[in-house]
Amino acid sequence: MNQETEDSTRQTGRVIDFLEVKQLFEDNEERLRLTLLAGGDGLARQIEVKHIHRPGLALAGYIDLFTFERVQVLGNTEINFLRGLSDEQRAASIGRVMEFAIPCLVITNGNDPPAELVEQANARGIPVFGSLHSTTDFTHLLGDYLDDQFAPTTTVHGSLVDVYGTGMLFTGRSGIGKSEIALDLVERGHRLVTDDIIRIDKKAEGVLIGTSPELTRHIMEVRGVGLIDVRRMFGVRGIRVQKRIEVEVHLEEWDDSFEWERIGLDYESTSYLGVDVPLLRLPIFPGKNISMIAEVIALQIHLRVYGLNPAEEMQRRMSEEMNRRKVRNYLIRDYE
């Protein structure tokens, strides 16, 4: 059951189209231990995919399926292969690869670039970097960064709170009391991630991470009071920077026709960036302690993670009981 939460303002997912090589270099110079070795004219080249490629086969001559659009990493294997070639062969081999519109090359393990590579990189304006990391470490670190940069992103209106370790997203129309509930939860010792605007990144398959835009981080509007600084007011233990989103609680106006979930065998679900999130609808009315129910929801979600579902347990008990009665009734009528 997929249902749009109608009054949460939601943008469709966005994916960045490209990343400039210059940006990659500036963001990672220290972390990836990078130095620019050649081809500085090409720093404006664009990386359009998050994958990494080792062009061993292309250097050896097989270029049919060469994924040239990726960042190319030359490890010990590639460099040793090139070293073993004659000067002419080496120039030809490198030329074969450099003919393609590759965004940039990285030579790992602090290896020196072959002179032919430097020459061609400068001529064609393809940046070549050196890294002191081993190839394995380097591809992990770069993969991480590229994953992050190319992660699909969306923005949602609501509050995100870590309740007993469960990332709980509160949505509902403006003024229904999302901030007040978040505040009440912080008072009870839970941790605010963000109020009002939530940036959602899809990290791994099926994992949504919510953060706040830096500008509004841990600042909250309380109607009737104005802006408050949650970090200053409640201290560092009342906040956190990001949290996986594990359940959405949609706050609604209560009326007589509202139909409550009564057993919780299966919850409704909503979806962000193609990832399903269980959705619970809670009506608000005076005397209803939403914070307390939010805590119960968090613990219920926890138990489900551990495979404990009281509705299923109840079903099992009922089946047992029905069977027991069936057998008993059969035996009662057995006048043999």
Place this chain on the structure above:
Amino acid sequence: MKSQVVTLRNKLGLHARPASHFVKIAGRYRDTKVSIVRDGEVINGKSILGVMMLAAGQGASLEIRCDGPDEETCLAELVELVNNKFYEE
């Protein structure tokens, strides 16, 4: 007070989902009292745990009682739900 005896014809009887269906409909009639009687036991027809406690399987006979301003329509709707096998099969 209106009442009617029904027999559960659906395969699972008054299992979790059918029970939740039943209490949801009963709950819509706020001013009408709904009870289910089985083997002399009377339970509140708006209580999910009560209805589940009956553990009424296929073939079981239940008496549905409705008492209040909407007793007639309420009873009719609940009987229809049971006779239509809770719209689940």
